[in-house]
Amino acid sequence: MGSAKKSTTAARKARIEEMRRAEQARARRNRILVITASVLAVAGLTAGTVALVQSQSDDSTAADGKGKGHFVTGSDGVRTWKGTLGRTHVVKTVNYPMEPPVGGDHNQVWMNCNGDVYTKALNNMNAVHSLEHGAVWVTYTSKAKKADVDALAAKVRKTPYTLMSPDDKQKDPIMLSAWGHQRTVTSATDPAVDKFFAKFVQGEQTPEPGAACTGGLGQ
Secondary structure (H helix, E strand, O other): OHHHHHHHHHHHHHHHHHHHHHHHHHHHHHHHHHHHHHHHHHHOHHHHHHHHHHHOOOOOEEEOOOOOOEEEEOOOOOEEEEOOOOOOEOOOEEEOOOOOOOOOOEOOOOEOOEEEEOOOOOOHHHHHHHHHOOOEEEEEOOOOOHHHHHHHHHHHHOOOOEEEEEOOOOOOOEEEEEOOEEEEOOOOOOHHHHHHHHHHOOOOOOOOOOOOOOOOEOO
């Protein structure tokens, strides 16, 4: 049993390291593409801006717009969203049916999620894009113990495809979110933390596996 567990852990570490190398390569390519796109944009700024705005919703606020749904709680304590989660890139503000959101229409720019720990609340529309890329999002309120926040931050910093931020709008002190999934944990030492990371960091729920977690928005 111990040998099998060690083998699984080693394989997972190797997989994450492979993802990190691929992510770094993508980030380099993205920087080149951004520079090229910027040069082209200067030449056709007006036309490009109009095209971009017309290709996306110009509403200032809107609901997710992809139908209603609800959470179903499994025996492991993980809540799974039953309903359609939109994946359209929008410029409007999206009113999500849960906090923190676990999916839905979102901003075209993702939050950097390569083990990034943020000290201020995030724009949900950017963070949801990170979930689409297979990230796990750790959030906490002011009621969370400092020791737990520090321990979770240390775990996030060493785990690619994760991010962490405060969120005083959520109902529980510490919550973990992935695309379409969410759960509450009691502390940083709750065994559910490792289980959630193991299952959902670049897990089967990921709409865009291997997509970038760098080159996006930082705080």
